[in-house]
Amino acid sequence: MNDPIIKTEDLRFSYTNAEGESPVVLGGVDLQIEKGSFVAVLGHNGSGKSTLAKHMNAILLPSGGKVYVSGTDTADEEKLLDIRRTVGMVFQNPDNQIVANVVEEDVAFAPENLGVAPEEIRRRVDEALQAVGMYEYREHAPHLLSGGQKQRIAIAGVIAMEPECIVLDEPTAMLDPVGRADVLRTVKQLNRTKGVTVVIITHHMDEAAQADRLVVMAKGKVVADGTPKEVFQDVEGLKAVGLTVPDTTELLWQLRQAGQDVPLDALSDEECARALYDLLNN
Ligand SMILES: Nc1ncnc2c1ncn2[C@@H]1O[C@H](COP(=O)(O)OP(=O)(O)OP(=O)(O)O)[C@@H](O)[C@H]1O
Ligand SMILES: [Mg+2]
Numbered sequence: 001m002n003d004p005i006i007k008t009e010d011l012r013f014s015y016t017n018a019e020g021e022s023p024v025v026l027g028g029v030d031l032q033i034e035k036g037s038f039v040a041v042l043g044h045n046g047s048g049k050s051t052l053a054k055h056m057n058a059i060l061l062p063s064g065g066k067v068y069v070s071g072t073d074t075a076d077e078e079k080l081l082d083i084r085r086t087v088g089m090v091f092q093n094p095d096n097q098i099v100a101n102v103v104e105e106d107v108a109f110a111p112e113n114l115g116v117a118p119e120e121i122r123r124r125v126d127e128a129l130q131a132v133g134m135y136e137y138r139e140h141a142p143h144l145l146s147g148g149q150k151q152r153i154a155i156a157g158v159i160a161m162e163p164e165c166i167v168l169d170e171p172t173a174m175l176d177p178v179g180r181a182d183v184l185r186t187v188k189q190l191n192r193t194k195g196v197t198v199v200i201i202t203h204h205m206d207e208a209a210q211a212d213r214l215v216v217m218a219k220g221k222v223v224a225d226g227t228p229k230e231v232f233q234d235v236e237g238l239k240a241v242g243l244t245v246p247d248t249t250e251l252l253w254q255l256r257q258a259g260q261d262v263p264l265d266a267l268s269d270e271e272c273a274r275a276l277y278d279l280l281n282n
Contacts (some may be wrong), residue, residue, distance in 0.1 A: 006032070009065050010030060013064075025051050027220040039199045042203075042208050043218060056165075086164050086165060088167070091169050092169060097150075148176070165196065170203065187200060208246075216243070252264050252266060
């Protein structure tokens, strides 16, 4: 394994509620995110995904255990800026992440705050907008764009900080299918061409299936971790923690329940079609 860019060691966390109670939200998470990897995190509502994500750039600090970003303890207050520069966050609602009235000003906002020199900002803004396919919209008003376009602007804003890692918390949850596909393609491309490490939290099985690695959370713990092919084969296990599986896996699983000899790991549409073709021809 390459060096981990993010490492959690027995990470524990509780929020204290109005009644003064502190139910356990993260109950000991050990996770290493390898540099350059593309990791999806799945889990039922309330399983602790967002809480985990917020530990990845020190928005939250552990109640117990440790989180390291590039080897730096996130609890080290003096390193907060370094941590935020290394790991950028993108959230669900693009409207809450737009701060300026012109696209390119919006993208420039974060690097300006970091004190980056003006000519360097120009370069970064242009590059970030090109990377998300929104360069032609640089002089547009963000609030007139579609949800998917706005989310790509938000991603450009994070990229302009040149982070090594981007953590996206359900970035496609509020988008239509076209916007979803655009955002996912954008993120994938950043990973493949620029080597940006990506951690994406999603409720969409088809998005999770595209990751190199899939981490499943339930009740504040990691309950499965592997390639999508490996993880999705445990159909019963995933259903037991309130999740579904991709349509391809579900179909093959049903066929197996009915006694048919089909592979469970034919995850892509093409592989699944091939498995069905083979079944029908035998
Ligand atoms: N600010 C908060 N104060 C108190 N409790 C919280 C807070 N944020 C989350 N929780 C609780 O912590 C638990 C985990 O929440 P979290 O948001 O991490 O889950 P999640 O997996 O991201 O869920 P979802 O799929 O709904 O986004 C839930 O029981 C939630 O109610
Ligand atoms: Mg969440």
